[in-house]
Amino acid sequence: MAAAGPKLDPECAAAIAVLKRAVELDSEFRYQQALVCYQEGIDMLLQVLKGTKDDKKKCNLRKKITDYMDRAENIKQYLDQEKEDGKYHKQIKIEENATGFSYESLFQEYLNETITEVWVEDPYIRNTQQLYNFLRFCEMLIKSPCKVKTIHLLTSLDQDNGRTEQVSALNEIKGSLRNHGVSLQLDYSSSIHDREIRFNNGWIIKIGRGLDYFKRPKGSFSLGYFDYDLRPCRETTVDIFHNKHTKKI
Structure with missing residues (x-):
């Protein structure tokens, strides 16, 4: 041997x-x-x-x-x-129950001081958890190196009993952002299906589940309730592109 x-x-x-x-x-x-x-x-x-x-x-x-x-x-x-050259494409596959994918972790590589305007297209900013997700996304932008002045949100109106809560919450977020010198432009569409986030520095992020790729926390005192890096995710795919010629909506 x-x-x-x-x-x-x-x-x-x-x-x-x-x-x-x-x-x-x-x-x-x-x-x-x-x-x-x-x-x-x-x-x-x-x-x-x-x-x-x-x-x-x-x-x-x-x-x-x-x-x-x-x-x-x-x-x-x-x-x-x-x-x-604007040919960049990165794909991230988030597995079921994976952690470590907070908005900060996912987006920080693409945020810089040149960003002044952000577009969010997501049909599901409706229920309480989805509204908190959007609020958390806005908080990330405020804390980042960005110099954001305008955030555009295109979503769909809740056709059920939660419509009043949805509109009220988004208006409250709008007022809170105004206190930080940021304008939130709200638009609603009944035909929106795509989920996309765009920054005016050319980065485009497409998330299969939009901002709502986190599972609900098991309780108000469970890890991940506040820190999204510790919150389990639902399976989804993230595609990241760069296009210097992106047209603004």
């Missing part, structure tokens, strides 16, 4: 597994996911390097880290160029 090779320490084995996945994603042209794995794997290898005393192993690790960093940088430059 052939002798087994040297056993890798757990940290090194974990880093290699992540980087192997990065290479697989890279070969499948799934560059966004590959970049995330490269960056995570490189960070893990750097931690292994810090704890390595053997000079030969250090040299090998530095070589691997340099090679992976070069590839990650090439991918990053390619993706940056895609963004610049």
Whole structure:
């Protein structure tokens, strides 16, 4: 029987597994996911390097880290160029009961000081939870680096008994935003079906379930009631595009 090779320490084995996945994603042209794995794997290898005393192993690790960093940088430059050319497309699949997908986590990469206007098209900003979701989205914009002056909401009117609550809540949000120097423009449509969020810096985010992709909290004192990163999600897909020629509605 052939002798087994040297056993890798757990940290090194974990880093290699992540980087192997990065290479697989890279070969499948799934560059966004590959970049995330490269960056995570490189960070893990750097931690292994810090704890390595053997000079030969250090040299090998530095070589691997340099090679992976070069590839990650090439991918990053390619993706940056895609963004610049308006060809960028990123897809995020949120699994059932997944956590860590608050509005801040999902949108922060695309928010900057150039944003002054936002369009939200979502037919389901009706019931209490959906209205709170929209309020939370607005709070995120106010707290972000954005300099938002106008938010446009296109939704559908609740045709049931909740119509009065819906209109009242949206008007209350409108008044509250006004206190922060932001105008909320409300429009209603009975034929709206698409769900889309657009920023005037060119980013377009399409969420299969709109803003209402969170499950209801189990109770008023359960984790995730306030912190949306801790709230379980419903399965949905997020598509993110950039188009410098997006027309305003």
